[in-house]
Amino acid sequence: MTGPGEPVPTTAGERVFTPPVFMYHSISPSDAPDPHALRVHPDRLERHLRLLRRLGLCGVSLGELLQAEEGGAARGLVGLTFDDGYTDFLEHAVPLLDRYGMTGTVYVVAGRMGDRNQWDDGPQLPIMDAVQVREVAAAGHEVGSHTMTHVALAGAEPKRLAAEIGDSRRVLEDVLQSEVPGFCYPYGSFDAAAAEAVGAAGYDHACVTGDYDPGDRVTLPRCYVSPGDTAAHLVARMVRHTVRLGRRRLPVRTRGGHPPTSSAR
Numbered sequence: 209m210t211g212p213g214e215p216v217p218t219t220a221g222e223r224v225f226t227p228p229v230f231m232y233h234s235i236s237p238s239d240a241p242d243p244h245a246l247r248v249h250p251d252r253l254e255r256h257l258r259l260l261r262r263l264g265l266c267g268v269s270l271g272e273l274l275q276a277e278e279g280g281a282a283r284g285l286v287g288l289t290f291d292d293g294y295t296d297f298l299e300h301a302v303p304l305l306d307r308y309g310m311t312g313t314v315y316v317v318a319g320r321m322g323d324r325n326q327w328d329d330g331p332q333l334p335i336m337d338a339v340q341v342r343e344v345a346a347a348g349h350e351v352g353s354h355t356m357t358h359v360a361l362a363g364a365e366p367k368r369l370a371a372e373i374g375d376s377r378r379v380l381e382d383v384l385q386s387e388v389p390g391f392c393y394p395y396g397s398f399d400a401a402a403a404e405a406v407g408a409a410g411y412d413h414a415c416v417t418g419d420y421d422p423g424d425r426v427t428l429p430r431c432y433v434s435p436g437d438t439a440a441h442l443v444a445r446m447v448r449h450t451v452r453l454g455r456r457r458l459p460v461r462t463r464g465g466h467p468p469t470s471s472a473r
């Protein structure tokens with residue numbers, strides 16, 4: 209069996225995407241209620257990073273992972289992603305990632321910068337403002353879009369899709385003064401029209417919230433990391449990913465034609 213990031217034997221010209229992509233949200237030592245199980249303690253994140261290092265793996269942003277995969281250099285890499293753009297990413301995750309020489313992608317809700325996660329009925333957490341978003345990018349991490357207002361996109365009207373998907377990219381590109389190639393569907397909610405809108409908005413890739421369905425370049429699967437995940441859980445998730453999804457192909461820059469799917473948070 210191949211391990212995470214190792215190329216699967218394949219015929220010439222075929223492209224295969226195997227590395228797991230981990231999905232975190234808030235990284236914080238807070239002990240406030242966490243009804244949606246979206247907060248991982250920094251000590252636990254550090255144990256995860258230490259485990260990756262011990263296994264000879266390196267966590268990188270999704271953009272970097274895809275680029276490496278295209279160049280046949282994804283062996284030993286796994287993706288690290290952080291949804292919603294909370295300020296605790298800058299405070300707690302960035303120093304740890306730096307210490308371990310790893311990078312990640314943070315998906316920012318572009319219309320809520322400097323605000324809070326009003327879409328959530330859980331604890332209200334501060335979201336990075338434009339200055340902090342620039343700081344993240346300057347520290348070598350990838351900034352992706354997570355819509356303008358964190359809405360579920362499955363079933364949304366074309367106008368809404370264009371606003372949430374396209375406008376958020378323009379807002380972040382204006383903040384960063386550089387291209388924003390990555391997008392992430394809030395709640396993992398998408399359908400064919402949403403996936404098509406992602407391509408039409410000029411994104412290079414997008415990810416969902418589940419690791420159960422093989423996706424294509426704009427519906428890339430991710431492994432959810434729960435607050436209680438030990439190193440052993442992480443290994444189990446990587447093995448599961450490798451077994452279930454390791455042998456699918458990665459189409460290049462698809463522009464639509466995606467099966468209507470949606471999933472829970």
Ligand SMILES: [Zn+2]
Nearest residue numbers: 291292394395
């Ligand atoms: Zn989110």
